[in-house]
Amino acid sequence: MTDDDPIIRVRGLRNQFGSQVVHDNLDLDVRRGEVLGIVGGSGTGKSVLLRSIVGLQRPTAGTVTVLGRTISEMEEEERKRLEQQWGILFQDGALFSALTVAENVQVPYREHLGLPLDLMDELAALKITMVGLPSDACTKYPSELSGGMRKRAGLARALALDPDILFLDEPTAGLDPIGAAAFDTLIRDLQRTLGLTVFLVTHDLDTLHATCDRIAVLADKRVTLQGTMDDMLRSDHPWIKEYFTGPRARAAQASATG
């Protein structure tokens, strides 16, 4: 595998629930080291796409290749190893509610690496600092945190094993604009320093402007358009036009450039 090969390659993906076809013949490439934003209306299957890539959802047809390996053809052991090379931030953090924030971050260390206790503590504290949580958050339980802090804690857990790929499902949904902007900056900074590839599902136009290198639009059951923000603005597709040049889009664009 060379560096130019896409880190994630989806070909001919089809997902079907009963008679409802969510994806049909969907192709997608994610390049190494980029932040790819996935947009699409509610219910167009953004989360399902994410779940099919990470193997939480078995596609009806098609292949998903991550880091040069095909997900559906892998043995259990190999899958486990590959899973350690990505981190996922679910929509509400999906922290384990019975564990403190620090213990949540340490779960992967405990399960996969068996690190010495002191080192585990240090690394967890490092990750918690990295995502910008205050030190007293370490011993708190998820129910004692605000939504934004839960997302940061979820991010710290996703980053615990220094993954190559980071999957984020609507990371700024439910955050106030200031919190959302801070989260955007955080993602961008972490992506730059750690050299991450980020697969970012979002609804948030500000996030798209602030963090994404490229954008993929889900519409008509497949990726209708994949390209930069400029490509989006030039598109004639009615939904893309509406989305990227509607009134809210203009405001977001103004704040991103102004």
Next chain:
Amino acid sequence: MSATTTATLETEEAEVGFLVRAKGAWTVRLVRDLDGPLREISPKRARGRDAVIDLTGLTRLDTAGAWLLHRTSEQLRVAGLRVSYRGETAEIRTLLDVAEGYRFGFNLRLPRPPAYIQLADRVGATLISVANEVRGLLGFFGLLLEVLWRTIKHPSRLRVVPLVHHMERAGLDALPIVCLMTFLIGGVLAQQGAVQLQKFGAEVFTVNMVAITFLREIGILLTAIIVAGRSGSAFTAEIGSMKMREEVDAMRTLGLDPMDMLVVPRVLALVIMLPLLTFVADIMGLVGGALMVWQMLDTSPGVFIVRLSEAADFWTFGVGILKAPLMALVIAMIGCYAGMRVTGSAESVGVQTTRSVVQSIFMVIVLDALFAVFFTAIGI
């Protein structure tokens, strides 16, 4: 092994000073065995010397590796050496900057006091929570009485549709299990009684025994316990999940009183249905007993009925049935109260449901004991 699958460490007293060589891939998956040796690094002569951390042999680095490098450099600095890196690239610098962002002194483990203090702490906390629970429950009882009184004064406030719905769910739907259980227990009681009484040649009194224990105690007790397990828990879970999804708050803001909407129909439904269920339970228990007696002692059902009317008067049955509404009130009240106490998480629904079932079964048995004393005292 290649340089990308191992992480190694060498130390050396070189001319330039104390030399630490990091080689291979210092990544989170590989650095486990470096942690101990790195902590134990101790240069011979410390004060005022130079220490060099040589990074030229590194093939990969991540934040965990960077952390170890940073920690080691701090360690050497504290020991009095002048630390510098050799072969530091821009990427390595970025990661080292991340590691330097973390200051020591985080408290990650929840403080755990010694066992005896924890024990005292838990005993105390439990006592306080029981006291609070009792106080809260009494408060809720008062509120419930007030609302019930209001409902009696203005019957139009009563929500008939939910009332009937809950009567069906808590009463009618419980019939099969109540019938089956009481029928079996009635049979078992008769069988065990007959075996014991036969030893004294007193088996004719089996009917008396079955009739009296079943009508006075077992019928209502069994039914109440089944209903507490079935409906008390359901009340808590239903109201609790509505509370969790803020439906209860929404109700209040729309000017609807959750007591009227949720609590009164459930309480009334149970108060109406539990006596009826008990009545059926009594019959089924007696039927079970009668069949067993017929089979064991050849006492025909006709004889059983004659014996029954001699052994039990109306009050034998009345004592049992009289307890039912009060037990129903307690079960429904505890169920609804626990539901109202749910806060936030789904976990809380589980906790409250368990608590509601345990408390209501406990209260049913306490009430039964109190009734036994009371009825004996007034001589029925």
